[in-house]
Amino acid sequence: MHSIHPFTTLKARMTVIVGALVFLSGMLLALYAINIVERDMAQLVGDREYALLSSAAAQMEQDLNAKRTVLRVTAEGMQAAGAYDPAAVRNYLQRVPSLGQQFFNTVALDANGVLLTSLAGGAAAGQATVAARAYFRDTVRTRKGVLSPPLRSALSGKPIVLLTEPVFDAAGVLQFVLAASIDLSQPDFFEHLDRLKPGRHGYLFVLTTDGVILHHPEPGRVLRNVADEKGGIVPSTRQALEGKDGWVLAPNKAGVNSLIGYRRLANADWIVGIVYPTAEAFAPLVAMRQRALLRTGIAAVAAGLLGLLAIAILLRPLETLRHQVARIRRGDAGIDIIDLTRRDEIGALSRAIHALTEERAIADAESARLARTDSLTGLCNRRMMESELDMALLRQRRSHAELGVAFLDIDHFKHINDSHGHATGDAVLVEFARRLRQAVRATDIVARYAGDEFVVVFEGLSSAEELAALATKILEAIRVPFPVIAEGLQVTTSIGLTLGRAGSTRESLLKCADEALYAAKAAGRNGFAIDGTVAGACGTGQA
Known part of the structure; x- marks a missing residue:
């Protein structure tokens, strides 16, 4: 009678065959489930990095806008001061410290592109010309500032880009062009x-x-x-x-x-x-896949005839996680449905998905906040104010209630900056914004428009008299000395007011309020003026 080798029995063969099938099936199931999760996690990683990229782009946009504002305000100041001859131009530029903080160099070019002066030195006046440069021709042609293509500076030899701003006299004749360079070889920008x-x-x-x-x-x-x-x-x-x-x-x-x-x-x-x-x-994903496959294989071999059942049981939480991720992607459920209490690999994977999703949400929220909020004062920025004013006009057309707009700026703010420094100037802007927000109603829209300019949108007004009362309250709040220096700083504001009517547009309301602001300044500042055409429905599209 032949002895039967233990490994030749039907039981052994079935065990080996079923064990191999269970092992193979388990591995295939594990690979399928992990690939689904990896695909979803790859999407999360990609979206997270793109959110990071969007945040960086938003920061760069803000930096460029800040530099444009500094150059534009400088040009406007030179026009107001009548600084047109080369000596006056250089003296004025040297008195603007923000130019040195924001730019590598600032030069002035006459209307023919010939160098008038350079803050950083280099070529002498009259010895360099940029008349053939596209950015100079575009500035002269459009009468607006431009951002140049990247180039190598003829004065310093450094890779730069230039922001330009034309300066005109009172008659609108181009006197010279300011060109401020950003050094691409320095890490600051x-x-x-x-x-x-x-x-x-x-x-x-x-x-x-x-x-x-x-x-x-x-x-x-x-x-x-x-x-x-x-x-x-x-x-x-x-x-x-x-x-x-x-x-x-x-x-x-x-x-x-x-x-x-x-x-x-x-x-x-x-x-x-x-x-x-x-x-x-995706290094964490690769490591997770390797661990999961190894442990799935060990479990499948050990399970034998019960391997299929064991694999199904082991993969059930992972399958649950996959369905949860799919529901989250479809928007049928929130991230909180994922179980974070497990202490195994699936728990680690769940926590990783949860963390990645939260990081993406935070990055999206921060990008949205940066796009709609002024970073210094915390008020609405110009873009958000314009959007809110458009919505307020739609509400006004439905409710037929009065809507008012106030345009404010801080009196002699440049003198504050020049006398006490930009840190104090920033502190004044922050305190001004705080008082302005407290002085108006909770439903009013308060925004920093640009520089030291602010806008308030008042909804639900009953008359121009109520608009004047609100302006008086703002003036009284601002007149209290600002605690930005030891002895306190006296700050005042001028306010231009306008009252909209049916058919008003955002552009026309802001134009009327701006004209009223100039009237308040002409009257001696530290006060307000209501647009003179209120009775004639200022802001009815006649911008």
Whole structure:
């Protein structure tokens, strides 16, 4: 009688066959479930990095707007002071400290493009001309300030971009053009990008919509056009140059698979980009997949004939998590449905998904806040005020209630800055905003319009007399000395008021209020004036 080897029995063969099937099935099921989760998590990682990129772009937009404001206010001040000859121009520019803080150099060019003066020195007056430069011709042609393409400075030899602002005399004749440069080789303007770089090998960069590199971790690539570099333009960059925003998984210039994102600036022909190698971006996902597959395989082998059941049981929480993630993606449920109490790999994965989603929500909220709020005072910014005023006009048409607009600025604010410094000037703006918010009604819209200019929108007014009473209350609140210096600082404001009627538009209301503000200033400041055409329904589209 032949002895039966234990490994040749039907039971053993069935155990081996079923065990192998269970093992294979378990591995396949594990791979399927993990791939679904990885796909969802890859989306979360990509969206998180794009939110980070959007935040960086919003910060850069704010920085450019701040620089434009400094240059525009300087030009307006020079026009008001009548500083037109070269000596007066240089003296005036030297008295504006914010130019040195915001720009690498500021020059004045006469109407023919010849250098009048340069704050940083370099070529002598009359020895350099930029008449052939496109940015100078565009400024003269449009009579507006422009942002130049990147170029190498003829005075310093540094890679720069220029902001320009024309200065006209009282008759509207161009006297000269201010041109302020931003040094692309210095870290100051782009330092917030370096702080936001993802991981060890990721980085952010900036290029123009024509493909010229403005900022890159490899300084030698600055001012190069990506089309002229070895290998040409990679497909993801080509899509960005054609106008596409978003993120993709694609090879970068060096051929490394990466998460690559692009975001265009709203106020400049610039694109902010991010490159994050996928091996680093998704390292936690790779490690999680390896651990899950190993433990799933061990469980399948140990289970034997019960392997299929064991795999089904082990994968049930993961499948639950997958359904929860799918529900969250569809918007059927919130992130709180995910179980965070588990102490196994699924719990770690749940907590990772929860954390990534919260980070994305925080980044989205911060991007929205930066886009609609003034960072210094916490008030509505100009964009949000204009949107709220449009909505208020729609409500007025339905309710037929009165709507008023106040245009305010701080009297002699430039003198405050020049006498006490910009830190004190900022403190005055913050305190002014606080008092203004407290002086008006809770339903009124308070916004910082620009610089030291503020706007208040009053809804539900009964008459022009109520508008005047609100202005008087604001004046009284502001007249109390500001505790921004030891002995207190006397601050006053001038207010222009207008009352809208049916058919009013945002532009016409702001124009009427602005005209009334100038009337209040002409009357000696520290007071208010109501637009003289209120009885004739100022703001009815006759802007």
